[in-house]
Amino acid sequence: MISHSCRPGRLHDVKVRPFEEVVAHHGATVLRVCRAVVGAADAEDAWSETFLSALRGYPDLPEDANVEAWLVTIAHRRALDVGRARARRAVPVEAVPERADARADPAARDPDLWTALQRLPAKQRHAVAYHHIAGLPFTEIAAILGNSPDAxxxxxxxxxxxxxxxYREDEKP
Known part of the structure; x- marks a missing residue:
């Protein structure tokens, strides 16, 4: 039996209502949520991803579920995913730089320092690189190296x- 006394968004007939009706009823709300999270340019992708995800979970949705709240939650998550994917896309440039910025690569600035670093024992080399180059705290370095923060x-x-x-020992006559 379909309950007609439900508020919009509260469906007690989840198993009976076809998914197409759910899309038609809540599609505009989901699109507004997607636009608010990622902007108009990526909202349609997020909207599509939302309903693809929802279609998979819809058969298992409890009968007393608030479908609108469920869809808004999915829309929020899918929109964040679409935004993250957009942030990872390559940005085209007119010309590829001929060489990397020397500030970004210690080896380009000072190859002797890089060579000296490679000569250190592994734990020392890793600890120096993780702390002084990558900026990790000693607690994280300890977890990576399998020792204590003091070590x-x-x-x-x-x-x-x-x-x-x-360092620069090789340059001495």
Whole structure:
């Protein structure tokens, strides 16, 4: 039996109502949510993704579910996904730079420093790179290296000490 006393958005006849009717009834609301999250340019993609996701979950939706709230939640998540995908897209440029910016690559600025860094023992090299190049805190470095934060701090300090002692050693006559 279909309940006609339901508020819009509250459907007690989820199993009976065809999905096409759900799309027709809530499509405009979902599109407004998508536009609000990602803008007009990507809203239609997010809208489509929302209803594709909803179609998969619709048969398992409880009979007393608030379909509109369920769809808005899905729309919000799909719109965020579409926005993230847009942010990852390559941006075309007129000309490819001939060489990378030297500030971005320590090896381009100072190949001797890179060579000296490669000579360090692995734990020291990794601790120096993770902390001084990537900017990670010692707690995260410890998790990566499989030791304690104090051991990671010590490895980075020893690595810097070794670099100071042996850096540019090859240039000396």
């Amino acid at each position: 990671a701090r010590r490895a980075a300090a020893d690595g810097i000490k070794n670099l100071r002692a042996h």
